[in-house]
Amino acid sequence: MPRTREQNEAMREAMRERILKGAVVCFALNGYSGTKIGQLAKFIGIGQGTLYNYFASKEDVFNAILEQATEQNSASFDALRRAPISAVEKIRFLSERMTALIHDESDTAYELVLNFRMGEEAGSDNMFTESYGDAPSAVLADIILTGQTEGAVVPGDPVLLADYYWAVVHSLAYLKLIHKSHYTIPAEWLTRLLVLDSEENK
Amino acid sequence: MPRTREQNEAMREAMRERILKGAVVCFALNGYSGTKIGQLAKFIGIGQGTLYNYFASKEDVFNAILEQATEQNSASFDALRRAPISAVEKIRFLSERMTALIHDESDTAYELVLNFRMGEEAGSDNMFTESYGDAPSAVLADIILTGQTEGAVVPGDPVLLADYYWAVVHSLAYLKLIHKSHYTIPAEWLTRLLVLDSEENK
Amino acid sequence: MPRTREQNEAMREAMRERILKGAVVCFALNGYSGTKIGQLAKFIGIGQGTLYNYFASKEDVFNAILEQATEQNSASFDALRRAPISAVEKIRFLSERMTALIHDESDTAYELVLNFRMGEEAGSDNMFTESYGDAPSAVLADIILTGQTEGAVVPGDPVLLADYYWAVVHSLAYLKLIHKSHYTIPAEWLTRLLVLDSEENK
Amino acid sequence: MPRTREQNEAMREAMRERILKGAVVCFALNGYSGTKIGQLAKFIGIGQGTLYNYFASKEDVFNAILEQATEQNSASFDALRRAPISAVEKIRFLSERMTALIHDESDTAYELVLNFRMGEEAGSDNMFTESYGDAPSAVLADIILTGQTEGAVVPGDPVLLADYYWAVVHSLAYLKLIHKSHYTIPAEWLTRLLVLDSEENK
DNA sequence: AATGAATGAGTGTTCATTCAT
């Protein structure tokens, strides 16, 4: 007797997630070109063919990861923007969250690294800002601007500062996951990139 | 009339440099696996075969780049360590030099990016600290330690702080060269990573 | 010392022809899907990679064959149409030429067979008339029409008769090359498809 | 209440027929290699696995088609040979039957086409004469021989003439089913391949 | 019995490397 359609769809969704989860790690560790399909399938623990029942191509897997990362993040960044706290508190909160994600070597941390390796081919455009980075960058720039009017954030172009902040977060993730640094950078270091040293900001 | 041996060797050396110069850019932009020999040769403006008259393999080219970067840097970092200036001044000098290199999109800047993409295969070891990073990291850790005793540098593990500083430098280079950011990050941002905000440090 | 550009181009053209020549035979014998690239390369006597220095894909090779066949034929059919002989003589001439080509197992004979196997995928449209067949079919229909007014050709829709004639030619080629029939059908049998039996037509 | 054994067997037989019916069309249209199991199953309207409950392999399906075609034909050709009519009448009858089958796009017509695509792999032997063609060819050669002694059939090697006749029939089927010709070739054209034009033969 | 997800052997294609010129 065949499975019901519901059963099949659940199975498919589960497998899809499983593949994406493994692919994030592989792509982050080895880059796009450096990731071989055979290696990826083995890492996930499935046959090579199975992968192609879920994704049309290697590039398709890659794009699915980016899409997923974007979705997950745009929601959480929206929440951050709307939170009823001061700009500095937002930056501090963000820094703590990022530091924790990196420390725990979470999926999100791998996605962060992936974004740093994305200048590579796979569509040839630089997808850094386009895919993953846009929402976070824009939201953070907003927060920075607010913080600057409050006199608590370092002066400078908010967009550039935001890009800078994210670049640093990415390299910290890289340091942790690829360079296997044993220490974790304290959240304050991140916060300090944007927030001025002062009594009230401590 | 055949060329003298000196002429021949000079020509060989010139071509070798030319290849390395192109390769740094290609590897930095596309990663190791993402760089194809054909593409590299075309970028340099030579035939594919020519490349193999100077280097035994793709990996050999890659290693030559790392070696060259290490040599150039160990000399300049030795000089920095010995300079008769304060720790803070050294940090400020280093930051200005790095910012300038990145701004000018110099070869060294591409080497910085390259270091960030090196988790990729090419021998499978992580060459980050081993090759390029060791000397700079050690020297900077020394400087930081000195600065901390002088009370002008932020507290924390000097080695970790040094790694952090380099990670940020790398991401700035990445931002500029890959992300094609038009702005250039001011040197003070870098300096601020290590040096406390205070009147006398400005 | 590198080869001159002329040398290279001559080599390339020669190899291209060589590949096409082998490919016509393989595709004719095994069909499009039935032809494996490895088998084709071995048949030609080159490495698999070499093939891809000349054609972008298997399908590209296939299309190049069709194109080539079309070009070669449109010229020769133009000549036939303009020849200062009667319709019946043209049909007789055509039949003798086709029979000879098939008997000799010439390249053209393989192209004839290929046209018969072309309903297969490789673009999914039926390319029968579109590619190879259009010119021959149209020219022959003209000749038939003339012949009918002269009272020497069997009555019926000229276009249909022309298609019919070509279909038979194709199957004769098939019979000879694939079925390996030892006999060769006499040209008169072909002629008789269109020309009425009569004293003056003999 | 479980089904009786008879019911079960009837169901199995019905499904088997259904699969074969779809397979004939697919194989005829796309060739053996060009026919994918997935596509075939979808065309029939069953799951891929179901197919393997009835046939051991793709090749098994293919062979079953040939076998079925052979069986059906050997019976009908036996009848033709024994029919108490003249050779010319037999040829005329055969031609009318074939033309009708093709016009109706019957299963048999698809089998005719299939025979023309069989030079393809699927066991690598040419199955043209072996499977389907043998009986018809032999019977027809007999009829031709008789007709020749009666002076009503064109002279020439009867076996070759028979092969020729079948080749033409095949190409007509091809023209109709693959080339999607709208017209149907008149039976007389077929008859004329073998029967001389004369008053009494009309 | 029927299904479609899973599989790996096999196929098409790429690319680092070799080599004749």
Place this chain on the structure above:
DNA sequence: TATGAATGAACACTCATTCAT
């Protein structure tokens, strides 16, 4: 020495077949 055509091992991808449900 410089070149780019030739190569085959390695890679991305397909598809006939298996199997749990």
